[in-house]
Amino acid sequence: QVQLVESGGGLVQPGGSLRLSCAASRTVFSIYAMGWYRQAPGKQRELVASITSGGSQNYADSVKGRFTISRDNAKNTAYLQMNSLKFEDTAVYYCTLGSYWGQGTQVTVSS
Numbered sequence: 009q010v011q012l013v014e015s016g017g018g019l020v021q022p023g024g025s026l027r028l029s030c031a032a033s034r035t036v037f038s039i040y041a042m043g044w045y046r047q048a049p050g051k052q053r054e055l056v057a058s059i060t061s062g063g064s065q066n067y068a069d070s071v072k073g074r075f076t077i078s079r080d081n082a083k084n085t086a087y088l089q090m091n092s093l094k095f096e097d098t099a100v101y102y103c104t105l106g107s108y109w110g111q112g113t114q115v116t117v118s119s
Contacts, residue, residue, distance in 0.1 A: 014103050040106040043056075059086070094117060
């Protein structure tokens with residue numbers, strides 16, 4: 009069993025930045041692809057970004073150029089750097105590792 013713990017969410021003004029972290033409980037972290045999803049109120053959950061075990065990255069069109077996903081296998085931790093945040097980025101953000109999901113962290117973009 010793998011536990012994922014997200015952190016770094018919060019309230020930020022439009023144009024601001026946040027960095028989300030996702031810490032995994034086991035050292036198998038390095039062999040799995042990892043992803044960040046988000047779900048806004050009344051909307052379906054969507055993939056924001058993903059990164060393979062080898063470091064290949066993929067982004068939703070809506071966040072390209074603003075968000076960066078990364079991972080530190082030595083720390084069993086993945087990150088989502090979010091810059092130039094917009095109102096529409098408001099959502100609960102979840103990290104995934106293989107078939108495991110974290111509990112989510114709220115990101116609210118508001119003036």
